[in-house]
Every structure is written in structure tokens, then in C-alpha cells.
Amino acid sequence: MEEVSFFDKVYEVARLIPYGRVTSYGAIAKYLGAARSARMVGWAMNNSHSKDVPAHRVVNRVGVLTGKHHFEGTNLMQQLLENEGVKVRDNQVVDFKTLFWDPMAELK
DNA sequence: ATTCTGACGATCT
DNA sequence: CAGATCGCCAGAA
Numbered sequence A: 001m002e003e004v005s006f007f008d009k010v011y012e013v014a015r016l017i018p019y020g021r022v023t024s025y026g027a028i029a030k031y032l033g034a035a036r037s038a039r040m041v042g043w044a045m046n047n048s049h050s051k052d053v054p055a056h057r058v059v060n061r062v063g064v065l066t067g068k069h070h071f072e073g074t075n076l077m078q079q080l081l082e083n084e085g086v087k088v089r090d091n092q093v094v095d096f097k098t099l100f101w102d103p104m105a106e107l108k
Numbered sequence B: 001a002t003t004c005t006g007a008c009g010a011t012c013t
Numbered sequence C: 001c002a003g004a005t006c007g008c009c010a011g012a013a
Helices: A008-017 A025-031 A040-051 A066-070 A076-083
Strands: none
Touching: A008 A025, A008 A040, A025 A040, A040 A066, A066 A076
């Protein structure tokens, strides 16, 4: 019996993101078997307000900090990432391809 | 009930 | 290559 909701899984995976690494909404969605529900992942993050979810480590598929407007201020998300050693240039993660943490490859 | 929007992404034109 | 459209699904007006 799956008592675990889609959103809960999102939080679960998000918490597993290693320090200094990032992933994408689509990657998480795909890992959960909802490849075309990337938007739901983003929506889940919105609910992650009360969770211990490092939402700043989740960006869109090209490494752009699309959700930075949902954090306090205008550069908190970028600040948090750079604090972990993730360089951000023009709202985009530098070496995203290298820092990308794929739950499919790391967890599966 | 209907329509629009939204931390996305793939596909089509 | 850029813009438009569709799919996914929840929430707000």
C-alpha cells in the first residue's frame, strides 16, 4: 500500500540531494514515474515551505534558477547555492552538467 | 462548473 | 533556431 503521496516523494528525493549538487524538476518527476509532471514537482516545492527541503538545489532543466522569485529577497537562492560552492552566473548554474545530480543514476 | 495560471519539459511548426 | 502548443495536475478566482 502506497501511503506515500507524489509530493512526499518529491520532498524525499529533494532531501537526498548531496551538498554542492543540483538537480532538475523534470529529473525528480521522471524518477517518480511522472516524467511529464515536472510542474507538479515545482508545485510541491511551493508546499515545501514547512518541510526541510533544500529547494534551492532544484532548478529547471537548463540550470536556471527559475524559482528564485519564491525565496526571500531576490538573490537568496543564488546565495545559498554559491555558499555550497555552486557558482551561479546570470541566474544560471555554472557547470550545471557537471553538478547535476541525477536521482535516476545515483539512487536507482 | 469553467478558465487561467504555474519553481517544467518535450514536441511540433 | 525561435516561437507556439500540449501534457501533467493542483489551486485560485
